[in-house]
Amino acid sequence: MSPRTTEQYDKLKKDRKNEILDVALELFGNKGFTQTSISAIAKEAGISKGLMYNYFESKADLLDGVIQHVDEDTMHFFADIMVLEDANEVLVQLITRTGKFLKEKREYNTLITSLSLQKDVHSVVRDFADKKMVEMMPFLENLLKQQGFENPEEEAVLFGAIIDGMSVQFLSTENEAYLNKTIQLLLKRYTV
Amino acid sequence: MSPRTTEQYDKLKKDRKNEILDVALELFGNKGFTQTSISAIAKEAGISKGLMYNYFESKADLLDGVIQHVDEDTMHFFADIMVLEDANEVLVQLITRTGKFLKEKREYNTLITSLSLQKDVHSVVRDFADKKMVEMMPFLENLLKQQGFENPEEEAVLFGAIIDGMSVQFLSTENEAYLNKTIQLLLKRYTV
């Protein structure tokens, strides 16, 4: 009889939006952004094509939404590492959580990696990549210095490359055993 | 006015095919496979759209062609390394040539990496990746053993990860200086 309250609407809308974002992430991640049609996402989400545009202004906007949505999760994933005092413990967490992150958010990582390989990358991704580099490297360097490495700067470069290589290998092959193995080796070399 | 000989025709056809493949690689690599239209390739190659189908059955077939075409180049790139006797020299060549390969065949590497991240990957790419893994690792292990590494198997895994990480970093950022730096570090660590 009476219309829904604003709160009810907001809740409903947010839930549905999240559902769409989840479906979109799965398809974008597995098939690629361009290869995934709005229709496919709508069908998978069980809604009409038109309704998609009630939640997102355009396909590009949906992509933004997907990335930001997971970015929040990502923060949670690594947030409390920064506050740890022991450098060794930070490295342990960094390595193991990266593994967990890759497994649990595989579609997201695949999507981001794919996008980063394209020339006309959405600014969101480019910004993200830049930030990662600028913020991460000095932080890493400092950790490795505390671990007693002679050339922490050089070691940080190699460490970063191993992480990225391990990631792309896992995302390409989905070989979880090999990922676990590489993580063990990282722990062995960089932590005690 | 005399008709061309069969050989001349074959030569012409091969040249033209190679030109198409070159153009296709450039566009596929920079814009992505899906984002590149047959029309665009034809126009860039200076031929008609229809003629494209004289050389390739479909867009997918063209992609196969592109990959195989560069694969031959790739072989040449690394072929004579295998016959070297000195393990150190092999590693030096392997590392430096990988750098050269990334720079000179950037579009190709971008294309392959992109494709390998997709679920519905063309079998060609999947096969290629598998082969790389199966053949490369034991070869690498052997080299590192000769270099005196205590755990050559483990070291091979890390070496491979660094190579892949370095690659994806370069392909994403196109930062050549950083690539060169990483190559130097690889040489420092794995060769004398």
Added chain:
Amino acid sequence: MSPRTTEQYDKLKKDRKNEILDVALELFGNKGFTQTSISAIAKEAGISKGLMYNYFESKADLLDGVIQHVDEDTMHFFADIMVLEDANEVLVQLITRTGKFLKEKREYNTLITSLSLQKDVHSVVRDFADKKMVEMMPFLENLLKQQGFENPEEEAVLFGAIIDGMSVQFLSTENEAYLNKTIQLLLKRYTV
């Protein structure tokens, strides 16, 4: 908290309806009927899309409403002219009020003119145009006869054409100065 009386409701409903009609007229007139969406009207009127259908059965019905709504105004605009006894005064009023009408109800006039140019015009507009012709011409003829014109029938045709030409020129160019100038010329020629 006491329920509103029926009268209050009716009043409220009428006010709201008029507001919708005003907004619709403005948008239809400036952007065109087809180019104006129900959503845009609802948003501009500050009500929900759904409520629009409480007042109007369809977009076409809303258009009907808009036209009839202004038609009432139009009557008021010209109503008391008819009762004037002096033919000269009637003409003066007819000419000057037409100018005022064009300026004050520009959107309406633009809308009507636009609609009248379309084949599949809503019957409302067609009827309106016919009526205007049938009723107006004899009335005009009579006036011009009283003003001493030798061929009042012919003069009425030209007079009507000037009015329509002046109108469409103003609606197209929005050049108010030129409109005023034409009005002065009309007064000069047809009144004393």
Added chain:
Amino acid sequence: MSPRTTEQYDKLKKDRKNEILDVALELFGNKGFTQTSISAIAKEAGISKGLMYNYFESKADLLDGVIQHVDEDTMHFFADIMVLEDANEVLVQLITRTGKFLKEKREYNTLITSLSLQKDVHSVVRDFADKKMVEMMPFLENLLKQQGFENPEEEAVLFGAIIDGMSVQFLSTENEAYLNKTIQLLLKRYTV
């Protein structure tokens, strides 16, 4: 066996293009630009929707094409009037040819008038309207002066209004008899 020559292609393409332009003009003129879909034009022209884009880049481009196409005709319609020496003869031609132009190019005139009533008018139409005003009025003034009118400037304004009014009346009602009548009155008043 051999492909068509460039000339053959050009001829074919031009013919087809003209056919599309004719159909588009008819539909745009009768139903309005926005109300006419590319599909409808293609169907009426007996070709596929996709082929439309082989001839015109977009719907807006097609509109441009339609307008320019008829503009050429328009020039021919009025071109040789300018060179006549006798002012009276020029006016006779101007009036009668305007009538002919309205009848023979009714859809075009309807389209142009419709477009000129919209705020966001395509620049082509706006330019056209401006030019008409700036070039036409002094020309008209001069003619009427030669015809012995006391206030040629004022008379030109009225003459122009009658032409425009007559036009919009005909385009709205399609009443050819009334158009002819108005033309006779114009001739009577402005020529001998």
Added chain:
DNA sequence: CATGAATGAGCCTTCATTCAT
């Protein structure tokens, strides 16, 4: 009475592929 989520048809446009010449 009032809301806005939801639908589905239709719109403009692109593109791989075919085919008459």
Added chain:
DNA sequence: GATGAATGAAGGCTCATTCAT
């Protein structure tokens, strides 16, 4: 062998209209 006109199936997006609440 070579051309580019032609097709038809999508794709992204808009919008009038309906309906559960």
